[in-house]
Amino acid sequence: DAKTTQPTSMDCAEGRAANLPCNHSTISGNEYVYWYRQIHSQGPQYIIHGLKNNETNEMASLIITEDRKSSTLILPHATLRDTAVYYCIVRVETSGSRLTFGEGTQLTVNP
């Protein structure tokens, strides 16, 4: 799977949008971008995924650049409960469907 690069940590004020970047410059045409988050002492939680079009669901929006070399996860109105480690993962069919987790970004939402 293509390697991803994320900042180690980020801070965001409660109520503001949190924009989490991810670089995946070696991504291939058949690789999807996935975002998960992990709140302390819980299993990872699926957030959103996409191939090349921007995606939105009830949790977040995913913006993928036209060249697909980077993406941004947007939490539109961050709350204290959004404090978590956020993982950006790219996944290719040949990897046997497993997800390979990196170090992720520790997002801290401050009151």
Add this chain to the structure above:
Amino acid sequence: GAGVSQSPSNKVTEKGKDVELRCDPISGHTALYWYRQSLGQGLEFLIYFQGNSAPDKSGLPSDRFSAERTGGSVSTLTIQRTQQEDSAVYLCASSPGQWYSPLHFGNGTRLTVT
């Protein structure tokens, strides 16, 4: 609906003992995964089951680790002759089976080997 269920939530065992960890996937999900997460570390893939295909065991760290999935549903991860370095949170995930389908994780079993 019900998510992935894992039991027990916590397990303390003595070094050298065998342990079994259970995973109940989401109903209808054909793919099942085991991962482990050591303290302060990332998630490490262990094993993957897909339908009736042979499991992908490439992530199992040693032959003390094994897993089975009976009837295409419940899975058991067994660790024989536990060692202190086996202490970790063991996470199970399931998915509908298509390779692009997202994985849904349980909250894990925290294993402590004393």
